[in-house]
Amino acid sequence: MLKKRIIPCLDIKDGRTVKGINFVDIKDAGDPIELAKNYVEQGADELVFLDITATIENRSTLIELVQRIAKEINIPFTVGGGINSVEDVAKLIEAGADKVSVNSSAVKRPELITEISNQFGSQCVVVAIDTKCINEEWKVFVQGGRTLTPLKTVEWAKQVEQLGAGEILLTSMNNDGTKAGFAIDITNEVSAAVNIPVIASGGAGSKEHFKNVFEQTQATGGLAASIFHYGEIPIPDLKEYLKEQKLAIR
Amino acid sequence: MIAIIKYNAGNISSVQNALSRLGYQSIITDDADEILRAEKVIFPGVGEASSAMKYLIEKKLDQTILSIKKPMLGICLGQQLMCEYSEEGNTTCLGIFNTQVKKFPNTAIVPHMGWNNFTAINGVLFKGLENTNDVYFVHSYYADINEQTTAVCDYIQPFSAAIQKGNFYATQFHPEKSADIGEQILKNFLEL
Numbered sequence: 199m200l201k202k203r204i205i206p207c208l209d210i211k212d213g214r215t216v217k218g219i220n221f222v223d224i225k226d227a228g229d230p231i232e233l234a235k236n237y238v239e240q241g242a243d244e245l246v247f248l249d250i251t252a253t254i255e256n257r258s259t260l261i262e263l264v265q266r267i268a269k270e271i272n273i274p275f276t277v278g279g280g281i282n283s284v285e286d287v288a289k290l291i292e293a294g295a296d297k298v299s300v301n302s303s304a305v306k307r308p309e310l311i312t313e314i315s316n317q318f319g320s321q322c323v324v325v326a327i328d329t330k331c332i333n334e335e336w337k338v339f340v341q342g343g344r345t346l347t348p349l350k351t352v353e354w355a356k357q358v359e360q361l362g363a364g365e366i367l368l369t370s371m372n373n374d375g376t377k378a379g380f381a382i383d384i385t386n387e388v389s390a391a392v393n394i395p396v397i398a399s400g401g402a403g404s405k406e407h408f409k410n411v412f413e414q415t416q417a418t419g420g421l422a423a424s425i426f427h428y429g430e431i432p433i434p435d436l437k438e439y440l441k442e443q444k445l446a447i448r
Numbered sequence: 449m450i451a452i453i454k455y456n457a458g459n460i461s462s463v464q465n466a467l468s469r470l471g472y473q474s475i476i477t478d479d480a481d482e483i484l485r486a487e488k489v490i491f492p493g494v495g496e497a498s499s500a501m502k503y504l505i506e507k508k509l510d511q512t513i514l515s516i517k518k519p520m521l522g523i524c525l526g527q528q529l530m531c532e533y534s535e536e537g538n539t540t541c542l543g544i545f546n547t548q549v550k551k552f553p554n555t556a557i558v559p560h561m562g563w564n565n566f567t568a569i570n571g572v573l574f575k576g577l578e579n580t581n582d583v584y585f586v587h588s589y590y591a592d593i594n595e596q597t598t599a600v601c602d603y604i605q606p607f608s609a610a611i612q613k614g615n616f617y618a619t620q621f622h623p624e625k626s627a628d629i630g631e632q633i634l635k636n637f638l639e640l
Binding site for chain 1 (some may be wrong): 458468496527557561562563586587589603622630
């Protein structure tokens with residue numbers, strides 16, 4: 199049976215991980231490679247690296263980092279942040295990224311999804327959607343959640359599938375950082391509306407939250423950052439718990 | 449030396465990285481002599497069947513592949529191109545394995561993406577492993593089961609997770625992205 203994926207996300211700035219971590223066996227907490235290797239050993243199913251600087255001058259630092267990750271890591275990983283063109287994607291794929299994620303640039307120019315999909319295959323295009331519920335309506339935000347767009351979340355999700363996205367990474371801004379659980383309602387709506395994998399993100403604070411999102415929606419993966427970074431929920435404990443709950447887990 | 453066949457498909461450097469982690473040197477090449485001289489050949493790939501096949505024919509790599517006598521391992525699109533025919537782009541493929549490649553019906557999420565378990569029927573590639581193992585898949589097309597199938601995976605319906613005919617081996621999943629299990633499978637192939 200296809201397993202539900204547990205996906206830690208690492209925020210990268212100038213080639214270093216941004217958030218601190220307290221794993222005892224990591225020598226350099228800021229080194230994305232050390233952290234990533236630790237996650238792989240713990241049983242993470244995939245990794246996401248999000249470059250939050252993504253300025254032109256830091257681009258080559260990111261490429262070098264991706265090359266190092268690809269050499270060291272034996273599970274799939276996605277790289278996102280600041281991708282505006284097929285050329286940007288080509289550099290990351292060449293450096294060894296398995297998938298890239300696009301967000302604001304895809305909203306600005308939706309054809310980008312098709313261009314990447316045509317050249318590298320839909321399996322490598324993750325469309326990240328940041329969403330927030332305003333007046334009982336889920337809308338799409340861009341620019342790191344700073345800018346509201348007129349797009350309705352479910353409609354945009356269907357559109358990106360049509361355009362050639364291979365996967366959707368859905369982050370609820372209402373839930374992100376709250377540790378109160380994933381946004382079950384919108385995750386359910388989006389995952390029911392499309393036929394591509396949906397990864398739920400934002401709000402994970404306990405093992406039960408992963409159980410809930412996997413049982414109550416069709417999301418095939420759950421992504422989180424801080425609870426893994428700070429060792430609040432060790433991945434082996436989480437996976438053991440989910441297996442006990444009869445969920446399909448590697 | 450291990451040769452990794454260079455063509456218009458992605459995921460090639462991932463295979464080279466995996467081989468280096470196992471301590472094996474490799475070259476990425478589309479040169480017939482280099483491919484035929486290599487002790488082992490890997491035919492990886494993520495991409496689209498018809499454009500990949502067209503490229504192989506243009507570069508005469510189809511003939512080179514068919515004349516390989518040393519062990520060759522096809523991965524993902526590599527496995528699909530080693531079959532007779534693919535529904536993807538209505539493509540006549542290399543015809544090493546006498547089976548067909550079909551698109552998954554839209555009755556579940558497609559692509560089949562993530563970790564799934566295969567059951568090994570036989571085959572030296574799975575030496576030292578349990579009978580059932582989780583490995584990483586990402587594909588929308590699958591090869592039907594035939595008498596050459598060496599491992600089966602079930603997603604929507606059972607399909608060939610691995611196939612072997614003589615010196616030609618193939619997996620639909622990505623051993624280079626399948627953590628320790630994948631490394632063991634690659635190691636088994638490299639030690640043939």
